Amino acid sequence: MLGNEKKYSESLFNRATLAKQLEQTDLEWDVIVIGGGATGLGVGIDAASRGYRTLLLEQADFAKGTSSRSTKLVHGGVRYLAQGDISLVYEALYERGLLLQNAPHLVHVQPFVIPSYSLWDKMFYGIGLKVYDWMAGRYRFQKTSLVGKDTVINLLPNVRRDGLKGGIVYYDGQFDDARLAVNMAQTCVEQGGVVLNYMRVEGLVKDQQGKVVGVEACDLESGRKYKLKAKVVVNATGVFVNDILQMDVPKQHPLVRPSQGVHVVVDRSFLKRDNALMLPKTPDGRVLFAVPWHGHVLLGTTDTPLNENSLEPTALETEIDFILHTAGQYLERKPTRQDVLSVFAGLRPLAAPTKDAGSTKEISRSHKLIVAASGLITITGGKWTTYRKMAEDTIDKAIAVGKLVSRPCNTTNLRIHGAVSEKSNILKPLLYYGTDAAGVEALVAQHPALGNKLHRSFSHIGAEVVWAVRHEMARTVEDVLARRLRVLFLNAKAAIEMAPQVAALMAGEMGKDEEWQQEQVRDFIKLANRYLLEPYNSAAPAAVNHI
Known part of the structure; x- marks a missing residue:
């Protein structure tokens, strides 16, 4: 300890203190949430804020997996608009506005520039993004504009100039994903919930009728085992949902198929300004971003179907080469392997198709809520931006499954821990x-x-x-x-x-x-x-x- 100021042991968000609540062997939780990523933490906040006795268990650290490895965007999904998934875009744009409102210390408006090398592209994407603005309604950030070549060069000094016809400037959100996850965990505790990292669920507890009535968990720090009772159990483990589902019904068909996204990080000089570069359609049909983040630039992402899960996925050389090569086609100064400061990979939990599909374009980005015959609730799919809506839908279902006293969701205006209206006094x-x-x-x-x-x-x-x-x-x-x-x-x-x-x-x-x-x-x-x-x-x- 450093001194006589407020001690770590007195913190509300103290692991040892929270873990003591598991020692009450006769305690029945209303909701046990498995998973401490964006989805699980959202479910935990929703349940706790409604007044339900809530426990969240994470096998590693909060946001250790997918939820710390995103493109750092809070967005409606321009690509989903192009695919015609109007309802998903509407939902995401609304939730984007709520995130900016409820976590303003971590979410901010980010200008994006789409350079156009044909007048057709400029008009096509310009009209599409005007529709994007319109769909956001009162939660629109700023107005999309079509700009000339000189403006694009001013906004993106390193953009390739040969053949440049102009571009589009539009606005989306950016955030720090893992920091938001930590603040969400703190929010859940402030609402009366219990959250614990390094607490692995190793089995489901069932009654004589085969209904799930709790979980078996192991504290990975102490090795202590727990048998915890609950009225309803929620599987919110992202790409690991299949593992929990197979604790319920061994050898069942996978519900999720992972897709790997890779990001390459380079120095901020590759953009020079605080504007992001967005390429809506690369030569092979993917979307590529160059996004300023914490004084650096994130280049990505890929979309590679995989058949295996990992807490530490590894970027493929082909993915790294694709990102560097494609970014180099649109930048005057081309990034090379020597410029790479860090490479990270994340697995997206996409709802798997019933037939074998070689492309993740055929896998739904919308979330899916499934209730097993045992009463186990699984929430999967979706994305960071829509975590709050996913949680609301999940707890609405949990009320019916667990026969909980019905209470309305109140997270629409619930501020996340750390939210501050006035930033001027903060270094x-x-x-x-x-x-x-x-x-x-x-x-x-x-x-x-x-x-x-x-x-x-x-x-x-x-x-x-x-x-x-x-x-x-x-x-x-x-x-x-x-x-x-x-x-x-x-x-x-x-x-x-x-x-x-x-x-x-x-x-x-x-x-x-x-x-x-x-x-x-x-x-x-x-x-x-x-x-x-x-x-x-x-x-x-x-x-x-x-x-």
Whole structure:
């Protein structure tokens, strides 16, 4: 511990305190949610905010899988409009507006530029995006405009100029996905729910009639086993829904087929401005984005059907080459492998077709809600933007399945933890903490050494690591560098160099020894090298004094 200020053990979002509630063997939960990604956390918030006794269990860290590996867009889905999925676009545009309203510290309006190399494309996409604006109604961000060649070059200085006819400027949303997930977990607890990471569900509990009446879970930190009772169990495990379904009915047909999306991260100089590049149709028919994010640029994404799931999927060389090659066709300065700072892959949980399909274009992006004969509820498909609506539909169904006292959904105007209306008093590096920024600043005021930067290339300071442990349930160096500070996703080499210092700060806060620190650093270096095109093992020695 650092001093006599409010202790980690006193935090509302404290894992040990929350886990104690599982020791009440006679306790029956109204709703147990399996899965701590966007969908599961949304379901947890909805259930808890309606007053139901809610427990959420995540086998790893919150948003460890798909939910931390998105394109960082809160959007209606321009591509879905082109495919004629009008209802999905309407729903997503409405939910996009609610996210900006309820999590303004993490969601902001992002201008996009579509460069046009034919007048037909300019008119076609321009009209389509005018319709996109109209569909958003009162939740429209800003008005789409058709612009000339000089304006496009001004907005995207690195855009390919040969053959450029002009372009379209439109507006969508951008956010920090893993940070939002952490704040959602905190929101669920504030609403009376219990959420726990590193708590793996290993089986379903059934009564004599074959109805699901609970789960068997294992605390991966302590090894302790639990048998937990519930009126209704929700399977919200993303690409892992099939695993839970097979605990219910072994060998049943898969409900989900994963599709891999890969992103390549390069320096912000490839865009130079804060405008994003959107290519609605690449030569092979895909969509490609170049999006500014946390001072870097994300290039992606791919759409590759897979048959296997993983918490740490690996980008294929063909996917990396596709992204670099395609981006290079539209940029004057072409990104190369030497420019890549990090590569990350994520698996989208797409509802699987009943027949074998080689393309994910044939797999639905809409969410699906299924109730098994055992009463197990499974929610799958969908996307980050629509998590709130997915949760509302799920709990509406849970009320009927679990015979819960009916209560209306109230998440439409429920502000997410950290939401702040006025950002002017928050230091820029801490903006995404929202109302929690004052707490981070207070740590620095009490212990000035915690104001030191963790790395020359990033603004992050030691106080953020302490805050992550005390108030954001970070348990490992990976939790901090991947999902609390996001450095692993932005610059994997820098993350490796930060690892020893982060481990030392965490050890001082959590009461861990030198062996724990060394193991954490070794494990993190091994992981981080999966985000690099060439191995890198140079981690500077820790130089942190425990205060």
